[in-house]
Amino acid sequence: MLYDTIVGIATLRGTSAINVIRVSGDDAVTAVAAVFRGRDLTTVPSHNVIYGHIVERDAVIDEVLVSVFLTPKSFTAENVVEISTHGGYLIPEKIVSLLVSKGCRVAEPGEFTRRAYLNGRIDLSQAESVMDVIHAKTDAQLRLAHQGLDGSVAAFIASIQKEILEIVAAIEVNIDYPEYDDAIVMTDRIIHPKLREVSARIDEAIAKAATGKVIRDGVKAVIIGKPNVGKSSLLNTLLGEDKAIVTEISGTTRDLVEGELNLGDITLKLIDTAGIRETVDPVESIGIARSRKAMDEADLVLLVLDQSASLTETDRKLLELTKDKPRIVVGNKVDLGKNSDPVVGRMIDVSAKHKTGIRELEDEVHRLFVDERVVASGEVVIANARHIGKLKEAALALSDSMTACVARLPVDMIEIDIRRAWEALGEITGESGSDALIASLFSRFCLGK
Numbered sequence: 001m002l003y004d005t006i007v008g009i010a011t012l013r014g015t016s017a018i019n020v021i022r023v024s025g026d027d028a029v030t031a032v033a034a035v036f037r038g039r040d041l042t043t044v045p046s047h048n049v050i051y052g053h054i055v056e057r058d059a060v061i062d063e064v065l066v067s068v069f070l071t072p073k074s075f076t077a078e079n080v081v082e083i084s085t086h087g088g089y090l091i092p093e094k095i096v097s098l099l100v101s102k103g104c105r106v107a108e109p110g111e112f113t114r115r116a117y118l119n120g121r122i123d124l125s126q127a128e129s130v131m132d133v134i135h136a137k138t139d140a141q142l143r144l145a146h147q148g149l150d151g152s153v154a155a156f157i158a159s160i161q162k163e164i165l166e167i168v169a170a171i172e173v174n175i176d177y178p179e180y181d182d183a184i185v186m187t188d189r190i191i192h193p194k195l196r197e198v199s200a201r202i203d204e205a206i207a208k209a210a211t212g213k214v215i216r217d218g219v220k221a222v223i224i225g226k227p228n229v230g231k232s233s234l235l236n237t238l239l240g241e242d243k244a245i246v247t248e249i250s251g252t253t254r255d256l257v258e259g260e261l262n263l264g265d266i267t268l269k270l271i272d273t274a275g276i277r278e279t280v281d282p283v284e285s286i287g288i289a290r291s292r293k294a295m296d297e298a299d300l301v302l303l304v305l306d307q308s309a310s311l312t313e314t315d316r317k318l319l320e321l322t323k324d325k326p327r328i329v330v331g332n333k334v335d336l337g338k339n340s341d342p343v344v345g346r347m348i349d350v351s352a353k354h355k356t357g358i359r360e361l362e363d364e365v366h367r368l369f370v371d372e373r374v375v376a377s378g379e380v381v382i383a384n385a386r387h388i389g390k391l392k393e394a395a396l397a398l399s400d401s402m403t404a405c406v407a408r409l410p411v412d413m414i415e416i417d418i419r420r421a422w423e424a425l426g427e428i429t430g431e432s433g434s435d436a437l438i439a440s441l442f443s444r445f446c447l448g449k
């Protein structure tokens with residue numbers, strides 16, 4: 001036996017209609033059979049649902065339905081039993097304790113999915129996508145998560161790896177059986193052009209990934225401005241609820257106030273902050289320090305100006321401070337006047353109070369972060385930050401290999417960089433390093449050659 005038998009509650013605890021307890025491992029069926037009154041579970045064929053009772057020394061704990069999935073056709077590829085109980089806090093806990101007394105161990109977070117990966121039923125990118133499916137809040141997030149789960153991402157990565165392997169193969173064949181006597185001719189004619197092609201594919205994937213990441217993780221947008229310009233009003237209007245306190249008193253907001261809204265394909269994670277100004281109030285100073293920190297960590301700054309008054313020194317400082325960040329200047333209180341100071345540059349006119357210009361603001365966010373072509377294409381989009389990191393590693397390694405080509409380094413030196421790119425991609429799907437490479441190479445070559 002490779003692993004022990006684990007048990008976990010698969011549903012949220014609470015007053016729901018049902019709860020599901022999942023058991024996985026060699027002894028899953030016998031452990032549940034030991035506490036089940038009904039048919040003998042050990043003789044039940046796979047993929048059957050059996051009615052009965054969970055009992056503890058003849059006392060019925062609950063009336064249940066038990067689903068049996070025998071290895072390897074189950075979520076983890078092990079024997080799996082799922083017990084559907086009534087909802088609530090007590091029943092599932094009691095059943096878990098009972099199963100622990102029969103030799104099961106309480107599962108760690110994510111352990112069922114990890115087993116599915118370790119048992120080779122899914123690859124790493126699919127395992128990671130299970131969480132993405134669960135956490136999806138927009139249709140676009142769900143679409144990307146499904147691309148990961150159904151193996152499209154893995155297949156895409158594998159197709160790039162295959163191209164890389166072909167280059168390695170070309171090198172290996174020519175090292176052993178030189179069709180080209182001159183290694184330089186080989187790099188120029190074969191290796192370099194192929195490397196350029198593969199690099200272009202990876203670069204394209206990285207370019208699309210920017211939108212993918214935004215769709216998956218949302219945009220963290222911080223609302224910044226001097227006091228009383230209407231930051232909290234803007235937050236409330238965008239969220240459509242009175243989340244932050246709004247008053248005519250400067251310095252109303254002292255702490256960060258957060259809220260989320262879905263803008264078409266993306267989730268905007270909004271943070272309203274304390275108005276920035278010089279102050280001797282210690283509480284307000286802490287709030288302002290938090291505003292600055294939030295600004296540094298944000299993907300987007302919404303800099304709010306009050307158009308009913310002329311710009312102040314603070315406005316100018318904030319314009320200067322945020323000019324290199326992804327930012328939208330929001331000209332609030334346009335119902336009271338229009339500021340056309342040239343120093344401001346492009347600005348979206350809104351009235352947070354009268355809810356005008358909000359659509360334009362939302363469109364601007366979308367325009368800045370979402371490449372519509374990527375969304376519309378329906379092609380595979382990498383969205384997971386780890387995967388993007390590995391893609392970039394691969395791109396870098398390939399770029400090194402091309403530099404090596406140009407520098408006329410020996411082909412086996414060039415091959416080292418190419419293999420590095422292959423391995424970085426392999427880490428996306430969780431394939432092991434060079435062992436897998438060797439195995440693939442052998443599978444591509446017939447031995448007698």
Ligand SMILES: Nc1nc2c(ncn2[C@@H]2O[C@H](COP(=O)(O)OP(=O)(O)OP(=O)(O)O)[C@@H](O)[C@H]2O)c(=O)[nH]1
Binds near residue numbers: 234247275276
């Ligand atoms: N006329 C008009 N008044 C507005 C608008 N937006 C906000 N106000 C008013 O401006 C005042 C300040 O609004 P807040 O939203 O509290 O401003 P703030 O930037 O969050 O202020 P601090 O939290 O103190 O930094 C309130 O009296 C709002 O009603 C607007 O678009 N038009």
Ligand SMILES: [Mg+2]
Binds near residue numbers: 233244273
């Ligand atoms: Mg405020």
